[in-house]
Amino acid sequence: MPNFPYVPINPARVRKDPLGPQTLNQLHENIEAVDQLSRVEHLNDGTHNALEVPWVLGHIIDGAPPTGALFNTAYGGSTFTRPVTGAYTFDVASGLVTADSLSRLQFSALANPVTGIESKPRTTTIEATSATSFKVRQRELSTALGVVGNAWADVNGDLDIALHAKAKTPSTSLLTSRLSHRRNEYLTEQATDWNALVQNQATLRKAALVEHDSAGAHTVNRIAKAMVWVRPTTGPAYSITASQGVSTISRVSLGVIEVTLTGTMTALTTMSCFVEGQPSAASELIVVNGKAFSTGAGTTKFRFYCYLYDLLGPGWTRVDRPFFAVMFGA
Amino acid sequence: MAYLKLFKVESDFALGFQTLNQARDNGEAMKDLYDVNHSLGVDGYMNPYGLIGGLLSIGRHDDRLIARTVLRFAVDTTLPTPVAVPLVGGPMTFAPPVRLGVGQWQVRLLNSQLIGAVGLAESNAIVDRKVTCLVANGSGSPSITVSTWNVATPALADFNFDLVVWAYSA
Numbered sequence: 191m192p193n194f195p196y197v198p199i200n201p202a203r204v205r206k207d208p209l210g211p212q213t214l215n216q217l218h219e220n221i222e223a224v225d226q227l228s229r230v231e232h233l234n235d236g237t238h239n240a241l242e243v244p245w246v247l248g249h250i251i252d253g254a255p256p257t258g259a260l261f262n263t264a265y266g267g268s269t270f271t272r273p274v275t276g277a278y279t280f281d282v283a284s285g286l287v288t289a290d291s292l293s294r295l296q297f298s299a300l301a302n303p304v305t306g307i308e309s310k311p312r313t314t315t316i317e318a319t320s321a322t323s324f325k326v327r328q329r330e331l332s333t334a335l336g337v338v339g340n341a342w343a344d345v346n347g348d349l350d351i352a353l354h355a356k357a358k359t360p361s362t363s364l365l366t367s368r369l370s371h372r373r374n375e376y377l378t379e380q381a382t383d384w385n386a387l388v389q390n391q392a393t394l395r396k397a398a399l400v401e402h403d404s405a406g407a408h409t410v411n412r413i414a415k416a417m418v419w420v421r422p423t424t425g426p427a428y429s430i431t432a433s434q435g436v437s438t439i440s441r442v443s444l445g446v447i448e449v450t451l452t453g454t455m456t457a458l459t460t461m462s463c464f465v466e467g468q469p470s471a472a473s474e475l476i477v478v479n480g481k482a483f484s485t486g487a488g489t490t491k492f493r494f495y496c497y498l499y500d501l502l503g504p505g506w507t508r509v510d511r512p513f514f515a516v517m518f519g520a
Numbered sequence: 521m522a523y524l525k526l527f528k529v530e531s532d533f534a535l536g537f538q539t540l541n542q543a544r545d546n547g548e549a550m551k552d553l554y555d556v557n558h559s560l561g562v563d564g565y566m567n568p569y570g571l572i573g574g575l576l577s578i579g580r581h582d583d584r585l586i587a588r589t590v591l592r593f594a595v596d597t598t599l600p601t602p603v604a605v606p607l608v609g610g611p612m613t614f615a616p617p618v619r620l621g622v623g624q625w626q627v628r629l630l631n632s633q634l635i636g637a638v639g640l641a642e643s644n645a646i647v648d649r650k651v652t653c654l655v656a657n658g659s660g661s662p663s664i665t666v667s668t669w670n671v672a673t674p675a676l677a678d679f680n681f682d683l684v685v686w687a688y689s690a
Contacts (some may be wrong), residue, residue, distance in 0.1 A: 193568060193664075194564075194566075194568065195565050195567040195568065196547075196551050196560075196566050196567050197546045197565070198548070199547075199567070202541045202544065203537040203540045203541050203544075204537055205537055206537075207537055208539065209535065213540070217543050217544065217547060220547040220551070221546075221547055221550065222553050223566055224547070224550045224554060225545070226579075227554055227560070227566055227578060228554060228578045228579070230558075230577075230578070230579025230580065231558070231579055231580060231581055231584075240581065240584050240586075241590050242581060242587040242588065242589065242590055242684075243581075243586060243587075244593055253545075255560055276647075281544075290607065293629060294594065294607050296592075296607060296608050297592065297608065298590045298591065298592040298608050298640075298682040298683070298684060299682055300638055300640050300682070300684055301640055313641075313648070313649070313671060314640065314648045315640070315641045315642065315643035315646075315647050315649045316640055316641075316642055316643070316682075317642060317643050327643060327647040329647055329648060329671075340671070340672065340673075340674060342648050342671060342672050343645070352684075354587075354590045354608075354684065356608065358594045370575070384528075384535070385528040386523070386527055387526075387543060388526040388527065388528050388543075389528070391523075391525070391526065391546045391547070391550070393545070394550055395523060395525075395546075396552060398553055398554070400552065402556075402557075404523070404553070404555065406552065406554065406555065406556025406557060407552040407556060407557070408557060408583070413583075413585055413587070414585040414586070416585070417584055417585055417635065417636075417686060419635050419636050425634060432584075432635050432688075434584045434585055435585065438660070441642065464638045464684070465638065466636060466638040466639060466651075466652070466653050466656055467636060467652060468636070468652075468653065468655060469652050469654055469667070470626055471654070472620070472652075472654050472665045472667050473667070473669075474652075474671055475565060475650070475652070475671065475674050477650060477671075492624055496634070497680075499671075499674055513636075514587070514635060514636025514637070514638070514655070515636075516638070516686065
C-alpha cells in the first residue's frame with residue numbers, strides 16, 4: 191500500500207506564478223505515490239500480479255495429443271497430455287505455485303467443460319499432481335435425459351481452465367531516484383531532477399499501458415470481458431440481476447440461455463467461460479455448463495445449459511435456474 | 521486529464537507555467553487511470569491513514585470483472601466434526617466456514633454485495649464430484665452456501681473445494 195497520499199496541485203499555475211521547491215517536490219511525490227499504488231497488484235513491468243487474476247487461463251483443445259489456446263503462456267500451458275479418457279494434464283511455470291509451511295500447494299482453480307454440453311451435463315474436477323503439473327478430469331452423464339438413472343462416465347472434450355496462484359513478491363520500483371528541491375535553488379541546478387520527473391512519468395505510464403488502455407480499462411485477456419448474474423422470470427424468460435459487458439440475454443428454450451456481449455471476440459477457440467448455477471435450495475443438485483457460441487460485432491455470444499437431478503422424478507432433466515457466469519476472450 | 525510526454529533539458533531552460541501545468545496534469549492522468557479499476561481509498565487520494573473504501577485496501581482491484589476473492593479449502597475429516605481449513609484466501613476478508621452438515625458449508629464474506637461464486641471440486645482419483653454455490657445477499661455479511669456433491673450417488677460428501685468469488689462494493 192502507498193506510504194503517502196497523492197496531493198493534488200491546485201490551482202493550475204498561471205503566467206508569472208512563482209515556482210517553489212514544494213511544487214516540484216509534490217510533482218515528484220505524486221508520481222511516486224501512484225507508482226506505489228500500481229505495485230500493489232502489478233509487477234513493475236505492468237503485468238498483473240494478484241491472486242484474483244488467473245495466471246493461466248484459456249482453452250484446452252481435445253486431441254491426441256491435446257493442444258492449448260492459453261493466455262500468458264509464460265506461466266504455463268506449454269505441455270498437454272491426455273493419459274486416459276477424460277483426463278487432461280497441463281503444466282505451469284516452476285515457482286508459480288508455492289507450498290505453505292505444511293507443504294500444501296497454494297492455488298485455486300476453475301474448469302469448465304465445453305464439448306457436448308448441449309445434450310448432457312458434464313462435471314470436472316482438478317488435482318495437483320505436483321507444484322508444476324495439474325490434471326483435470328471430465329465426466330458426462332451416460333443416462334439419457336428424462337430417464338430414471340444416474341450413470342456417469344469419463345469423456346473426452348474441450349475444456350476451459352483458470353489457475354489462480356498467490357501473488358509474487360511485489361516488484362521494486364523502476365522510478366529514477368531524485369533529490370528534493372530546496373529553497374533558493376535554481377531549477378537548472380536540479381535540472382537532472384526535472385529530467386527524473388519526466389522520465390518517471392514516462393516509466394510509470396509505459397508500465398500502466400501494458401495491461402490497461404489510456405482510460406484505465408483492462409486490456410489483458412486474463413481478465414474477464416463480461417460477467418452476468420441471471421434468473422428465470424415469468425414468460426418464461428430470463429432477466430439480468432447484475433452484469434457488465436453484456437448486451438442482451440435470451441431464453442432459447444427450457445434450460446438454454448444465450449448471452450450476447452457488448453464487445454467483440456474473434457475466435458471461439460480463444461473464448462472461455464466459467465459458470466455456476468444457483469440452486470433453489472442448498473439440497474438441490476444442478477449442473478450448469480457454458481460454452482462460446484459465436485463471434486463478431488454484435489454477435490459475440492455464449493450459451494449456457496442448465497440441468498437438474500430430480501430425486502423424485504425422472505432423473506436428469508433440463509431446468510431454468512439462476513446462474514452466474516464470467517466470460518473471457520480475445 | 522490528458523497525458524502528454526514532457527521534454528528533458530540539458531542546460532539552462534526557462535520553465536513556463538504551461539509546462540508545470542502539464543506535469544501536474546500528467547500526474548492526475550496516471551492517478552485517474554488507476555482510479556478506474558482500483559481502490560484509491562474513500563477520499564480517492566490514497567490516504568494511507570484514511571478510511572478504506574468498500575473494505576478494499578488501497579491498490580486492490582475494484583472491478584466487477586475481477587474476482588473479489590479466491591478461496592481454497594481443505595476439508596479435514598479426521599476430526600469428530602470435520603472442518604474446512606482455508607489454504608488460500610483473500611484479499612476480501614472471509615469468516616471460517618461454518619459446517620451445516622455433510623458436504624455443506626456456509627462461507628461468510630465481508631463486503632457490500634455478492635454477485636456470484638464459481639466452485640471446483642478437487643479430486644484424488646474420485647472424479648464424480650461437483651460443487652454448487654447458493655449466494656445470499658441482504659443485511660449483514662453476504663454468504664455462500666457451498667454444497668459438495670458426489671454426483672454418482674448422488675449424495676452430499678466432504679471433500680476439498682475451490683471457490684472464486686465475484687462481488688462489488690455498494
